[in-house]
Amino acid sequence: MPDATDDSVVRFENVTVVFDDLKALDGISFEIRRGQTRIIFGAAASGKSVMLKTALGLVRPASGRVFLFGQDITGMSEEQMFTLRGRVGVLFQEGGLFDSLTIEENVAYPVVNRATAPEERNGDVTNRVREALRFVELEHTLEKVPSELSGGMRRRVGIARAMVTEPALMLYDSPSAGLDPITANTIMALIVKARDTRNTTIAIVTHRYQDGHIMADFRYNPESGELEPAPRESGIQERTVFMVLRDGCLVFEGTRDELNRQHDPYVARFRITRQ
């Protein structure tokens, strides 16, 4: 385990999370550095989502320490963590959109909630909401409520809400889960676009090896507005680190090439081969 550095964004030190008598995470240690893309693979109930929630302080570890932007959040109160969480955007597996609010109010929520000055509350909010929704190509849904949108559209609104404050770290919890392949690829393309246009640090939890493939092997071309294969020299593959969880234990951590060389049957399920 390397020493924590200034560019450390998330750092787990021997973290164990227990629910009742079940270990959801068992002695996990890793570090996500600024600019990295971290793909966290694992089967259902392997502890992937718990790991993201622990990184955000939504779940407290039974032992070990968690650092977010270099600050130890293990013993922090909920109020203390609100400021730090303001620097993180999250897309929840279930979307987490407030079903009593319109799409506009949902996307505006993080901006309005964190704004203290009245002019910041009123003036800039609408523009930022429209810009975020334009990014996910859903500007026309401002007045709708989440129940009027499809699963894929709700996920895209979730991405818009997560990135509206332009956070330094984006956490995606199973962004493509439960979607058809075309919609899943659209969502992943948006995540690549957000990564390449905003240079955010990213952690993605997923059980689809295709998601890792898209993140490691593609980049966003701003001129064509499409994804294109990323050449080796782009550095994307070096900045994309893979982890595999099994039953709450970290069983693999390494680059795309290292993952492709794995022969363990469980880890090999997530191998990525260039297509």
Place this chain on the structure above:
Amino acid sequence: MLRVSGIETRPYASIVTEAGARLFDLLKPPVLATQDYFTLTGRAVQNVVRRPFYADDLFLQMDIIGVGSLPIVILIGLFTGAVMSLQMARALETYGATGQVGQIVSITLVRELGPVLTSILVAGRNASGIASELGSMKVTEQIDAMRALGTDPVKKLVTPRIAATALMLPVLTVIADFVGLVGGYIVASLLLNLTASQFWTSAWRILEWNDLTQGLLKPFIFALVVSSVGCFYGLRTTGGTQGVGRSTTQAVVAASVWIFICDLFLTRIFVSLARMS
């Protein structure tokens, strides 16, 4: 292991230790739940005086709980008063004292039936509503999203619901008491041939400060119980939509039971106070 007449027996200390461990395992969940309940309620009550204040949410909940419950409270109050009047008239007829129907209906409604029935109705209508709403938010990760976006769910969701119920339930109880008396008067007037003056004068004069105090304090306490129990079960929902249904049922049952338990203790206190004065 000890061996007595071919039967293996364990040392007494081992049996006691095992029984103690099992008892501990048995008691741990309810003790933890009780601790969580009081922690949640304590935080929610503290938030009443802490910024930010979610006034919009408070007024919305006052509308849902107060105005929304009004029709059913009026309906139940009216018929309860009418039935009380009928039943009491039958009993008082034996002593030739049907003229005192107003007194008995008044005391019964203000001291007991008004607060308890209204609270039970609100528990059935709103504790379930609160539990299912918060439970749905919990299982769809809206509560986590709220925390991730820098909002304290206790402050935003629990405090307005508790405050709104605490403000509206005493008001609803006063309305139920009055409508109940109207129901009692209608029966007394039509079937017992009592005059308005006879009924209302006796109904009003019998009431003491002790009655009015307990008639208002009880619904306030019951409101805290109903809303906090609804929020508690809602926020600890797990297991998807099935879990939401389970939380809703648990909230209504627990709130109703606790209303009666609290009523017993509050009545005991007010009876003692009445005797002292």
